[in-house]
Amino acid sequence: MFQSFENTSNPEAGPARLKALRKRMREAEVDAVIIPRSDAHQGEYVAPCDERLAWLTGFTGSAGFALVTLNKAVVFIDGRYRAQVRQQVSLDHFTPVNWPEEKPSDWLIEHLEEGATVAFDPWLHGVDEIDRLATQLEAHGIDTDWAQLVDDIWEDRPARPAAPMAVYPEHLAGQSLAEKCDAVAAALRNEGQAAAVLTLPDSICWLLNVRGGDIPRIPVMHAFAIVQVDGTVDLCTDAPADDDVRAHFGARVKLHPYNGLLDGLEALSGKVRLDTKSAPIKIWAYLAGLQALDGGKVEPVQGTDPCQLPKACKSDAEIAGARVAHLRDAAAMCEFLCWLDAEAPKGTLTEIDVVKRLEECRVATGALKDISFDTISGAGPNGAIVHYRVTEETNRQVRPGELLLVDSGGQYLDGTTDITRTVAIGDVEDVAAQCFTRVLQGMIAISQTRFPKGLAGRDLDALARAPLWQAGLDYDHGTGHGVGSYLSVHEGPQRLSRISHVPLEPGMILSNEPGYYREGAFGIRIENLIAVQTAPVIDGGDPREMLEFETLTFVPIDRRLIVAEKLTALERDWLNNYHAAVLDKVGPGVTEATQEWLRAACAPI
């Protein structure tokens, strides 16, 4: 079982650890310390050795940070974790603070005196983040300093993981390591740059056609890399490389220990590119230090991670792999949904039962490497909690008359999936179906749109919301995020969101997941993955370059929740064609019982 339902929090240990931290702060002459929930690679998941925030406070959410002074300690958490934090931390010692409504800089300015020093670990914070914070603090006479105070006192800290690397097959990647490195090197040459430092594990794994196993849910290893303008790469990782990997790397990739990055920087000269949105301040500062020492032999320059865009624009092989992975995942989802329809109306299932069964169905494919994120299984009002993750404490009965929202995905060698279906358990009230139908209309609008080349996610986002807006409804998250190829289920720069100005390009995979959430009552989300592709010229159309979306996900959408007469003819056609395709593509690969269920679930409306 990949997913765990334990509350791994240990709040009773918090007070003693807080005391030890303050002792260490006094020794280090520090007035405040920032403890983030991040490692040096700024991903969504971290290894146990990087769970500093949970270790100190008990709070296990996926985002947040603590600020500790000599007499106060607070945990900043966003809207998702307002309730969870109160269950997980000792409220006598830690006060939750609403973020981003409150700003850490304001809190520090309010609680520190002029001349105070705030310590942070320079590996755990990005350049831009620290630049902003330090500027604000400096204006109030507060200094910042580097220190790893939690690491100093965390005696039984787990070891850094070092799972072995494996070669990612070229027939799935669609491009060789050499081709990718040469393309990135050409991009550097174009900008007059001598090298780029990569700090994002998924960029490194994509570039080198390898995968790792250091972090849950994302098949990557802890690593840094320096791409040289000659197309060779220095890879710093403690993940073991077997003969296959070494042969794959050949002379192009030189292996160094994980902590060998700084030595590697010393050897550089010329312009060295670093993405300051994600790279640790430590690296930028180290390069700047070398530049000062060396009279400008090295010059750090800000630039986006050069792998980000090519990684986002999947190769034909990656798209082909994604299609296969999605049909495999769809078969597992259909087995699961068939079982759910039979069992759930009895009223005996819990949210955890649902998660377990779904994972079993995926495991039964024989190809599941991991789930791509912890499954969200929210029954009734829990469905309205957008980032709900069920634990033994919150586990709720799946009751007839309610909606069940299940958002889940798998990591397969040929692709990463992410799908949400919202299912009626028994008879549900009409308002849920009315809302579901509008969410579906938005999801169809994105699925079937064509749009001129050059447009970004922000130019399309309204199409998904307009049907909800008409009823006075909306949802407070983006319409879609980028998805990797056997990499992170959340990747940039592509998004379907009002804040995304990156033009969509063929090969980008995105989620299409409008939703609607009625607090205390129900949550609805319908999510397919889609891939951007060039739209064929239409008879009678202008000679304009246009793009469209290919749908990758083929799993029935609950017909019992669709108010058919509210759909336009085009929407109904889309739905019926979609369901016919589901039956056609997925039907042959499922059990007989599921086939029968599928035929009913895919019947035209």
Add this chain to the structure above:
Amino acid sequence: MFQSFENTSNPEAGPARLKALRKRMREAEVDAVIIPRSDAHQGEYVAPCDERLAWLTGFTGSAGFALVTLNKAVVFIDGRYRAQVRQQVSLDHFTPVNWPEEKPSDWLIEHLEEGATVAFDPWLHGVDEIDRLATQLEAHGIDTDWAQLVDDIWEDRPARPAAPMAVYPEHLAGQSLAEKCDAVAAALRNEGQAAAVLTLPDSICWLLNVRGGDIPRIPVMHAFAIVQVDGTVDLCTDAPADDDVRAHFGARVKLHPYNGLLDGLEALSGKVRLDTKSAPIKIWAYLAGLQALDGGKVEPVQGTDPCQLPKACKSDAEIAGARVAHLRDAAAMCEFLCWLDAEAPKGTLTEIDVVKRLEECRVATGALKDISFDTISGAGPNGAIVHYRVTEETNRQVRPGELLLVDSGGQYLDGTTDITRTVAIGDVEDVAAQCFTRVLQGMIAISQTRFPKGLAGRDLDALARAPLWQAGLDYDHGTGHGVGSYLSVHEGPQRLSRISHVPLEPGMILSNEPGYYREGAFGIRIENLIAVQTAPVIDGGDPREMLEFETLTFVPIDRRLIVAEKLTALERDWLNNYHAAVLDKVGPGVTEATQEWLRAACAPI
């Protein structure tokens, strides 16, 4: 007749004038000169005394500029004027250059030597525009200098206009001069500013509740103003003020001559706000000069025109006035369309006949002050020229079997109108109706949308285009522009466009005008004006603040061009409700013949 169809160009005079200009350039030791089509107030229309570009080159388009060196002369024109410029200028002496594809800075750098000097009139160019240009030229060793060389040699230049000002009734403005000045003064105080210099005549007219008559199509006078933080205003204009206007101004507004602005600046101290997007570089430089001389007594600061946003958010009285003006204008439009339907199929009308008749219908209301812009009357392929303006030379027969696109508007004391209708003349080919229907669907999508408060035009633009995109079509202009209240038919900052990030606010009036243009064949545009208003809470809706649009324009949309079966039920309902409202609101005020026509034109589909 407000509109003229003459080609007012005088290209044969160009060569002699060019020669005189070059003589003057040599005397002034200048190597190049920029001649823009603008006055000091950066509006779309200019008075005859400011038609420097037309006087020198013969080109009368509404945008463009000439660059003249001692041996070359070019006219930069955008896509609208590629054909017109070739008819209007002496091609032996002036070469057309495509703009913005080619940049004036690049052209100057290519054609001038290092050390050369480019002269421009500092009253005719904005601060930001000149800053960009001068920086680029400086990098190539080219200087810029101020000179009014065209004015020096233009012997029979018309006098600057000085039409009298008139008070704009407070019951139409909805706010007194004192209230507006105090609100603007409060905004300045808030920013720590001592004064704002206004250079846009429509801002000044709005603020002071007056109108003028110096510029065609826009009821404003040539003026500058200084708003002091105490709420008093120094108004610099040569427009005569009668006793009514003087009484209206009272002690709050001090009158100065138009050329008294610089003296007014000398009296200032503290931060003085100027909108560098529109204000002449002369004013900024003058303030900067005072600051340098005076040891910082005055400090020019960049800030948006403080009247821009309050002017855009119309008062209840202005919206009420707009409703009345639009119904009056709708009656005139209906008389015109009824006549057109009777006459046009005979095949004897021309585009100019159409413009004349429409203007007569508006004049017949007895309330028309001016047309709000030169009517676009484009038959057949001329309809595909987005900014077509008919002249005696281009005048085309209105032929049966073609579409006629008519985009026009009126200036009434209670409001400014802008409406486009595209009409079938006789039987037209099916493709035109197919395209018309998609344009209509986009126009309806905007008309009936609700959206969360805080969204900008760019968040909605896609709704108007999606039906066209589906057929591989699009249009290369924004979906809508802001409209003033008995002021400019084009005003900011509100727009329905991918480039507009200004949140829409209640009271803003916009056009809603998707279109489709098939070069060499036909043009389609359907345009209503709409006003942003707070959307009432819907039964079952969330407690979210939402906005919607009130339609102001009530004129039939040509039913003969609508493919009814392509509309959704909601679209059909919208159209039938709209036409019922047209009949109800406009029917009682038109002639009997037009009433009969209107009943048929408004019949449900």
